[in-house]
Amino acid sequence: MLYNVSQLLMEPTGSTRRFQLDEPVPSATAPENPATGRATGNVRILRTHHGLLVNATVNVQVQDTCARCLVPYDRRSTLALEEECYPTVDPATGRNMSPPDEAEGVVHIDTRQMLDLSDVLRQYLLTDQPLKTLCRRDCRGLCQECGADLNTEKCKCDAPAIDPRWGALAALKTENPAPP
Ligand SMILES: [Zn+2]
Ligand SMILES: [Zn+2]
Known part of the structure; x- marks a missing residue:
């Protein structure tokens, strides 16, 4: 989930980019097997005053194992991602930049102006993980x-x-x- 945002960072506030997302994601119950799940959706990146605001609607399909009957089943959910990202290097001057205080050290744009959303998606997937995975409610x-x-x-x-x-x-x- 790497996006080159060097051009967008040179553009005025309010400029946007849209990307299609189609990525393998690991299963929550078998994280060592990344091929079992799939995330698809639309990503919109908006140039803000300080950085980029990422909005994405992601449909996730992962294989889980039912906690009651132990049978693998497909779990689907839709995630609404929103994340503000800040560059580490000034796009115009090439100088190092420190993100604003409210960023709390979350920087997803590297020195080559590549935006990496994998960590963001991983966080949202973790939050989305149900306490009890059930193949159906009345299993x-x-x-x-x-x-x-x-x-x-x-x-x-x-x-x-x-x-x-x-x-x-x-x-x-x-x-x-x-x-x-
Ligand atoms: Zn079950
Ligand atoms: Zn029996």
């Missing part, structure tokens, strides 16, 4: 006894699938049977 999960996928089969055990959150309570109940 029935696996049988606690035999491990059968209860979405696709009805196993022979009577044991109802226990939500792991209630597992500790269920154990307590068996340890302390109610007095007759």
